[in-house]
Amino acid sequence: MSDYKPKKIESKWQKKWDDDKLYSVRENPAMEKRYILEMFPYPSGDLHMGHVRNYSIGDVVARYYSMKGFNVLHPIGWDAFGLPAENAAIKNKTHPKTWTYKNIKRQEEQMRQLGLSYDWDRTVVTCDPDYYRWGQWLFLKFYEKGLVYRDKSNVNWCPSCQTVLANEQVHGEGECWRCGSVVEQRRLAQWFFRITDYADRLLADLDLLDGWQDRVKVMQSNWIGKSRGTEVVFRLDKTDESITVFTTRPDTLFGATFFLLAPEHPVVDRLIDGTSYEQGVKKVRQTVASRTMVDRASGEMEKEGAFTGQYALNPVNGEKIPIWVADYVMMEYGTGAVMAVP
Ligand SMILES: [Zn+2]
Numbered sequence: 300m301s302d303y304k305p306k307k308i309e310s311k312w313q314k315k316w317d318d319d320k321l322y323s324v325r326e327n328p329a330m331e332k333r334y335i336l337e338m339f340p341y342p343s344g345d346l347h348m349g350h351v352r353n354y355s356i357g358d359v360v361a362r363y364y365s366m367k368g369f370n371v372l373h374p375i376g377w378d379a380f381g382l383p384a385e386n387a388a389i390k391n392k393t394h395p396k397t398w399t400y401k402n403i404k405r406q407e408e409q410m411r412q413l414g415l416s417y418d419w420d421r422t423v424v425t426c427d428p429d430y431y432r433w434g435q436w437l438f439l440k441f442y443e444k445g446l447v448y449r450d451k452s453n454v455n456w457c458p459s460c461q462t463v464l465a466n467e468q469v470h471g472e473g474e475c476w477r478c479g480s481v482v483e484q485r486r487l488a489q490w491f492f493r494i495t496d497y498a499d500r501l502l503a504d505l506d507l508l509d510g511w512q513d514r515v516k517v518m519q520s521n522w523i524g525k526s527r528g529t530e531v532v533f534r535l536d537k538t539d540e541s542i543t544v545f546t547t548r549p550d551t552l553f554g555a556t557f558f559l560l561a562p563e564h565p566v567v568d569r570l571i572d573g574t575s576y577e578q579g580v581k582k583v584r585q586t587v588a589s590r591t592m593v594d595r596a597s598g599e600m601e602k603e604g605a606f607t608g609q610y611a612l613n614p615v616n617g618e619k620i621p622i623w624v625a626d627y628v629m630m631e632y633g634t635g636a637v638m639a640v641p
Pocket of ligand 1: 457458459460461475476477478479480
């Protein structure tokens with residue numbers, strides 16, 4: 300391969316693909332359609348290997364459907380708003396707009412070098428007015444229908460980034476994921492979407508997701524929120540303890556076969572102290588402490604769990620149900636306890 304000069308030969312073909320508009324899509328009602336979209340990158344600098352991995356996967360899917368004869372729309376864009384860009388611009392002593400568009404240009408060059416099959420006539424940049432006007436239009440529609448409202452609530456606030464953080468962006472012992480500052484709680488007025496109006500439908504449709512991991516479904520239902528449900532109290536075998544579980548499906552109680560607790564659940568210590576199960580459970584807890592909530596829920600990591608050696612009693616039939624701790628059950632959502640019905 301000593302004759303292979305990538306800079307020369309690749310730029311020649313990249314230009315040809317570009318001139319021929321190889322990946323531009325034309326509407327064609329006779330063909331079956333496929334829409335392939337990967338998560339937009341943040342224009343924060345050069346692409347890194349994580350981008351290459353992510354966008355290669357999407358490219359494979361797009362090419363697979365093209366080769367199967369589908370009319371594939373495979374666009375790309377940039378998620379280009381927010382304080383990270385502003386802070387980076389301040390640090391680099393430049394205007395956020397200059398900084399952002401410079402990075403977008405650079406990332407586009409790199410994506411073209413990678414030969415990703417995007418329709419370059421259909422890119423979007425979320426900080427362009429002709430893109431965000433549609434976000435504003437949607438917001439107004441929600442507002443007219445009474446689906447957004449203003450209220451105060453506690454938020455995670457990073458004093459150095461001067462921004463609100465999602466729970467998933469608070470790492471370790473309450474530090475900002477971006478700069479490591481200690482995150483504060485602030486009570487701020489903000490806009491809320493009334494997604495609870497749709498909770499029943501969203502929860503019901505989780506059952507239609509074929510092949511999704513349980514942990515992801517559990518997380519989704521926690522995020523959708525409790526609409527209507529029941530708290531069920533399970534007494535524990537051989538102790539005076541009891542544990543409360545929230546369930547939207549109390550009708551499935553008869554089928555409960557095991558019981559899952561968040562490793563941080565306050566009852567766990569009392570269950571395992573001085574028993575031979577103590578070590579196994581503490582190991583799960585250690586692993587969990589080094590992970591973010593998103594990691595724990597993502598489904599990408601191995602599930603970790605351990606038996607506590609204790610049993611709960613099913614309140615409807617008195618059956619003994621083994622109690623486990625599992626990394627994907629979290630104190631922050633629900634009661635930190637889940638009954639499992641296979
Ligand atoms: Zn920060």
